[in-house]
Amino acid sequence: MHAFDILGDPVRRRILELLTAGEMPAGDVVRSVGAEFGITQPAVSQHLKVLRESGFVRVRAAGTRRLYSLEAAPLRDVDDWLDPFRRFWAPRLDALATEIARGKKTRREDTTPTPHHDEEHP
């Protein structure tokens, strides 16, 4: 299942946002998200499973609790996918800043951008 399919679901997006605050037991996620979306415990648990199997989150057992935490990699992939599109709104010049900011490997030999659509119709 592709990363974007995972993020297609609002419940899953919300779960990821929640985990931004740090590790959290499944029960807390269930209460929070369950209340917000009006869905049951199994429903949330299944979303957690999807997030687990797609590598978006990690689990750690603590007694009967399951502590979930964010896993950066898949989201980073999404971020990378966005890369070719950034030039459509990034102010230019900052190309370098972006490189630095996002810790780029190599990419881009600075071909003149040519943003889309150039009216020349008669």
Added chain:
Amino acid sequence: MHAFDILGDPVRRRILELLTAGEMPAGDVVRSVGAEFGITQPAVSQHLKVLRESGFVRVRAAGTRRLYSLEAAPLRDVDDWLDPFRRFWAPRLDALATEIARGKKTRREDTTPTPHHDEEHP
């Protein structure tokens, strides 16, 4: 329909990637994507419709042709959604660089990040 739902489909993602090269007639998209995914003209046309109605692309008529081009806004929204997660992989320090790079409006009063999971259970 949420931006991530739009991007959930691989055909639509490919179309957007194609349009990265600039404005392109529907027919070209049909041939390119159609061949790559083995789908018909109506299929592609409907994906274009979805992209149109969700604001990911813009159309311009030129005779019987329809010239499609990228629209940055929705992708930018996705980029913005990723923001709270960036600290999970961005090397820190670059916070400033990122701001510059991504042309941030205001956001973030620089609260100490505190990346996830902090064990303190009794």
Added chain:
DNA sequence: GACTTATATCAAGCGACGCTTATATTAATG
């Protein structure tokens, strides 16, 4: 104006996904 080209729309089928209820599993607790 008939014909072709380019593209959109419609109707229908199918499959996948998410939700629910019920139940299983495993750990803590008395």
Added chain:
DNA sequence: CATTAATATAAGCGTCGCTTGATATAAGTC
């Protein structure tokens, strides 16, 4: 050891999105 708490799994069902085949629209061409 029986019971409760926390979480996961199973089975069934409805819905929704994707694709196809057929058709509509509209602009160029002869």
